[in-house]
Structures are given as structure tokens and as C-alpha cells.
Amino acid sequence: MNLSTPIVLLTVAAFFISMAGKAQTDSLGYAAEYHHDSLVEYLTPIEYAFMFHEETKWLLKSNLLINSDYGSVSNLKLSLEKKIVKGFSLNAVLFNYTGFNLGINPFGTDDYGIELSLESRWYYKHQKYIRKNKPTANLSGSYLALGAGYRKAFTSWTSATEHTNLEFIPLFAKWGIQRRFLKRGFVDVGLMAGWNKSLSGDSWSTLFFNTYVDAGLAFTRDRQKLDFDKLCPVLRCHAADRFLLKTNLVNIINLAYVRESMIGSIAPNISAEFKIGTSPFSINTKLGSKFQYSRMLNHDFNTYAMSPQLTIEGRYYYSLHRRMLMGKSGNGLSANYISLGATYRGQYYTHNSDGNNYREGSSFVGLKVGTGIQRLISEHLYLDLNIGFGYGIAYNYTGNPRIYSNKGKAIFDLGFGIGYRF
Amino acid sequence: MKKIINIILLIFVLITAVFVSAAMGQTKVQVLTKTLDGHEKWTKGMKLEINGENAVIHCEAHPGNSITYEIEIIAKHADKERAENDLKKMKWISGRQGKTLFMRNYIELAAGDARPESSLKVIWHIKIPESCPLTINNYFGEITIENTNSTINIISEFASIELINTKGEIMVESKFGDISGKLMDGRIEIKSTRSNIHLEKAAGIIIIDAMLAQINLEDFTRLEVLNLEAEKSEISINTGNKFRYLLDLENTDFEKPAWMIYDPPDKNESIRKVNFIELPDRPIIQIKQSIGTLEIN
Numbered sequence: 001m002n003l004s005t006p007i008v009l010l011t012v013a014a015f016f017i018s019m020a021g022k023a024q025t026d027s028l029g030y031a032a033e034y035h036h037d038s039l040v041e042y043l044t045p046i047e048y049a050f051m052f053h054e055e056t057k058w059l060l061k062s063n064l065l066i067n068s069d070y071g072s073v074s075n076l077k078l079s080l081e082k083k084i085v086k087g088f089s090l091n092a093v094l095f096n097y098t099g100f101n102l103g104i105n106p107f108g109t110d111d112y113g114i115e116l117s118l119e120s121r122w123y124y125k126h127q128k129y130i131r132k133n134k135p136t137a138n139l140s141g142s143y144l145a146l147g148a149g150y151r152k153a154f155t156s157w158t159s160a161t162e163h164t165n166l167e168f169i170p171l172f173a174k175w176g177i178q179r180r181f182l183k184r185g186f187v188d189v190g191l192m193a194g195w196n197k198s199l200s201g202d203s204w205s206t207l208f209f210n211t212y213v214d215a216g217l218a219f220t221r222d223r224q225k226l227d228f229d230k231l232c233p234v235l236r237c238h239a240a241d242r243f244l245l246k247t248n249l250v251n252i253i254n255l256a257y258v259r260e261s262m263i264g265s266i267a268p269n270i271s272a273e274f275k276i277g278t279s280p281f282s283i284n285t286k287l288g289s290k291f292q293y294s295r296m297l298n299h300d301f302n303t304y305a306m307s308p309q310l311t312i313e314g315r316y317y318y319s320l321h322r323r324m325l326m327g328k329s330g331n332g333l334s335a336n337y338i339s340l341g342a343t344y345r346g347q348y349y350t351h352n353s354d355g356n357n358y359r360e361g362s363s364f365v366g367l368k369v370g371t372g373i374q375r376l377i378s379e380h381l382y383l384d385l386n387i388g389f390g391y392g393i394a395y396n397y398t399g400n401p402r403i404y405s406n407k408g409k410a411i412f413d414l415g416f417g418i419g420y421r422f
Numbered sequence: 423m424k425k426i427i428n429i430i431l432l433i434f435v436l437i438t439a440v441f442v443s444a445a446m447g448q449t450k451v452q453v454l455t456k457t458l459d460g461h462e463k464w465t466k467g468m469k470l471e472i473n474g475e476n477a478v479i480h481c482e483a484h485p486g487n488s489i490t491y492e493i494e495i496i497a498k499h500a501d502k503e504r505a506e507n508d509l510k511k512m513k514w515i516s517g518r519q520g521k522t523l524f525m526r527n528y529i530e531l532a533a534g535d536a537r538p539e540s541s542l543k544v545i546w547h548i549k550i551p552e553s554c555p556l557t558i559n560n561y562f563g564e565i566t567i568e569n570t571n572s573t574i575n576i577i578s579e580f581a582s583i584e585l586i587n588t589k590g591e592i593m594v595e596s597k598f599g600d601i602s603g604k605l606m607d608g609r610i611e612i613k614s615t616r617s618n619i620h621l622e623k624a625a626g627i628i629i630i631d632a633m634l635a636q637i638n639l640e641d642f643t644r645l646e647v648l649n650l651e652a653e654k655s656e657i658s659i660n661t662g663n664k665f666r667y668l669l670d671l672e673n674t675d676f677e678k679p680a681w682m683i684y685d686p687p688d689k690n691e692s693i694r695k696v697n698f699i700e701l702p703d704r705p706i707i708q709i710k711q712s713i714g715t716l717e718i719n
Binding site: 229237238239240241242243321322324325326327330331 | 473
């Protein structure tokens, strides 16, 4: 009898142990994809997409961040960044800016100018990267910069035919984060503060503080060919997204202090895109508005501005099937497209001066055709570069009593969206 | 006596428990297979590109002017419903882009979809005209190509590669997948990382760049040149005294054959450069190896 208890216990134990061993069935395991032994293998897919594996000694950057949605502003910026010693680089910038007047802006101003600057950058996380065995010489990282330049600006007030030639020596400090993206892309965002010393007269000298976003093409000599299969988790080559809810983060917040004036703006926006079944067609809607406040500190003058926009368009992703076949995408919404839709946009101003209000505004309603490139990146990011032309009716009102007018108008849109997907 | 009976009883019970539980522990695996087949007309200049995942790809030449395919998508899981759902996630698509016919299998996940739990595999049986250029990208699986006479381009990881009676310009890039070839002829370029290489009766121009590999080359027929660059590898060449040899060895144990007599003799240095020209009109075998072993027979 003494033996029967352990026999039962042993039997039960043996039964469970053998059950556990035999009950395993085949299954498809998804181990982490990067367990190799070269430099690349220690990087996450997103770090690989940020080109952390490439030692980048120089980078030629062309900023494509051209935004004409609200402010009708176009910028072209060329930069050459060269690593000088560990953690430090020099960045030379040639910058052209143009504020096109497309007729929507009731002030009717055209501004353009050119700036040449040189800044030294300190990638201050250099040592931390070394401790973590991450590559450090790829010009991707957080940095502090000091720089100086020369700016020549030209302004025309078309309504008053007044022209101004101005020359400045800008001195500035920056904090920013720069990332290379894939072989030919880059993003650089941050804060900038400085002093524009005017050579045309002290009254034009000014302090400034603003946010900035640069994004575009980057060129350098890379040693390794990019392995797109390693980028699959980033480029979502297996994903079949049917619905996107997204917000463009480019220029979502702008703060500036220029010539004793405070200017602040916020541009919340939301887009929803629905894929029609498994077809390459989708419906994209975009709703947004830019709210801007400016105040002159030495005068009792401030302006509130609101620029709402609503766009509804159908998109045809003409390169989706090709990308699927080549293994670059699933049956989702990550491809090149053409679009046709309707758009409304407005600009409404309220000026307050010495207790008096003055209102004016304009709006545009019309049809728009366009083409663009949309890429979904990782779980929550997207990129949308597009160009479009439209025609419709522009309504204007101004003055007190109000004077209304309307006329046919063509519009031209360049959009660069980098944003968040919910 | 009673004690002995108890011990026998204990052993009997234990053995019974093990066998019974083993029988009960077997799980019935549901195997679901979906088969697709078809063909595409082939015209001269048209290429085939295959992008596979978890794919076993068998490709061979046939006399017709068409590309025929039979695709089996297999899902295995104990739960039939799960296997069915996972089978739907494995997609197979094809389409022409210009002069290239693309075929791809992949796991497609919609937002919120769980990754498949079933064991998924896709077996491709492809027949192509002999001169149809072929590109294959495959991750996890196998690739077998037979009887072709065209350009072959293979990029694979974790996939074994077998090439039988293939002629033409052949480029293979493999990581973690062994490469074996029989009766290959043409310009053969192999780049391997942690992939063993076994070539038998190969001919033409052979260029091998290998890291961490066992390389076994046997019985060349009509070799024009062999250029082998290896790192941390074990190389074995079984050819007899039919070629010129140019060796550049660093930290390599070299077991030379008796017929290979060269001047100056070895001095057990870590770096050895050997120029063996007994048959000056014969093709050249050039080997550069850093760390490893080399055996020539």
C-alpha cells in the first residue's frame, strides 16, 4: 500500500510530461528577421531605413518642401553637409524663397530672395551611439548648430507698386533632428533662433525665432546596395491597408518672432482615405484649417486669420499592381496615383487696430486634377508628395461696407505631406 | 516477493502511461491545399521574375513557347478553421510589366489581421522555354532549376538552391542556403554568405565569392577560368593535375597534392602565394583565401 501512492503520482506526472512533449504541433514561427553578423544586423528595420548602416561623410540635400496649400509659399534649398571630425559637420546652404501671389492673398504681395549660409553642427548624441555600438558617422541624429549667412531680399507690394531691396547678415543657432531616409531622402526638423543684422539700415535689423521642417532628396556615395527585403516591415510590403486616417505634420505649428512682430500659426488637419474593395481606387477626403495670429509689439495692430480647406477626391493608384508584383507593396494604398476631385479653400482675415475691426477674405471652389506618390512607412507614418492643377471660381470680399466680387481662377498646388497615421 | 511484484507493477504502469500518453498526445493536423494553374504565352525577349516567400520552387525547361505554372498553397494547423483563414492570407499574383512576367507569393495582412499561425508553404512547378531569362527571389524554402539555357539570377535567404544542367549566365546570391550544381555551363557567378557550395562537372567561367562556407568543387569539364575568393571557409577541389594554379592564402591550412611542386617551397608562413604552372596552356584556377583550409586533389 505504501508503494501505491508514489506509483499513482509517478503515473500522473509521467502522463502530463509526455502529453506536454507530444502535444506540440507544427506552426510557422516569426522570429526577428535580423540575426546576422554584420553591422546591419544590429539595427532595427527603421534604423536601416534611416541609413544608419552607411558611413555618410557628405550629403548633398535638395529641399522639396514646397507648400502652397495655404500661404502660397515656395522654397528651394540646396545644402551640402560635410563631416569634419567625429560628431561635427559643416553645412553650407543656398536658399531661395518665393512667396507667389496666386491672387488669393488680398494683400497682393510678392516676396523673393536668396540666402547663403554656413553652419557648424554638433551631433551631440555621438558618444551615446558609440556606447550602444550604433554607427555614428551617418549625419543622422540630433544636433546643435551655430551659423551665419548673407541674405538679399526683394519685396514688391503690387497694390502700391512699392519695391524694397534689403540685405541682411543672419546669425543663428539651431536645435534639430536630421534623418536620412532610404537612399535618396532626408528630413530635418527643429527650432531656430537668431538675429538678422540689416546692411540696409538698423531699422530693418531684427531678432527671429521659428520652427522649421526641411525634407527632400539627399545624395551621397553609399557603399552598400539597399536590401528592400530588410525594409519590408518599414515599407509594409505585406500590408493591405483598406482605410487610412492621417494627419499631415509638416508646418503644423509655426512660431516666429520677426521685426518686433509675433506670428504664430497652427494648422490641424485630418484626412480619411477609403480603398474601394481590393481595387486600386480610393476616395480621399481632407479637412483642415490654418489658424494664424500676428501681433505687432510696437503698435496696437493684430490680425487673426483662418484658412479652411476641404478636398474630396478619387484616387487611382496606377502603380499599385506593379509594386505588388515586385514585392514592394501589398494590396493597400502605397503607390503612385492620379486624382480628380473638388476643393474648397478660404482665407479670412480680421485686423484689429486702435479698437477698430476690419475684415476681408477670399475663397475658392473648383475642380482639381493631380498626381502624387503616397508611401506608407512603418506602422504610423506616411509620405505624400503631390502636384495638382485646378479651375474654379474665386470669391473675394473686402472693405466696409463690403464689396463682393468673383471671377474664374486657375490654381496650382504642390503638396509635401509627412505625417502620422492613426 | 511482494516488493518485487510492486516494482514490476510500477514499471508496467509507467510504460503503459508513456505509451498511452504518447498515443493521446498525437494531434491531428489539418492540411489544406489550394491549387492554381495556368499558362502565359512566351515570346522571345520576355523574362520571368518570381518573388517567393516560404516557397519551394521547381523550375524546368520545356519545349513549348509558353510559361506554365502550377501553384500549390498549403496550410497546416490543428484547427481547420485557422488553417482556412491562414490559407487565405497567402496570396499568389501574376502580371506582365513590359517584357517581364512577374509572379509573387506573399502573406498579406490587412489592418488588425493576426499573423498566420499555420505552417504555410507554397510549392511552385514552373515550366519555361529553355531560353527564357529567369529571376528568382526567395526567402525560406527551396529552389530547383533544371535544363535551362538562359540568364538565371537568384537572390535568396534561408533557401537551398539546386541547379541541374543549366547553361548561360548564372548569378546566385545566397545567405544561409546551400548551393549545389551539376552540369552547369557558362558564366557562373556565386556570392554566398554562410552557404555551402557544391559544384560537380561545372564548365565555363566560374566566379565564387564566399564567406563562412564549405566549398566543394569536383570534376570540371571544359573549365575556362575559376576565380575563387573566400573568407573563413573550407575549400576542397577535386580535379587532378589539369590546370594552372594561382594561390593567395592567408592563415590557411593548405593540404597540397603530391603532384603540385612549386618553387620556392612553403616556409610555413601565414601568407603564401603560389604560382603553379606545370601546364601553361591549361585554364587557370585562382584562389584567394583568408582564414580556413584548402585541399586540392
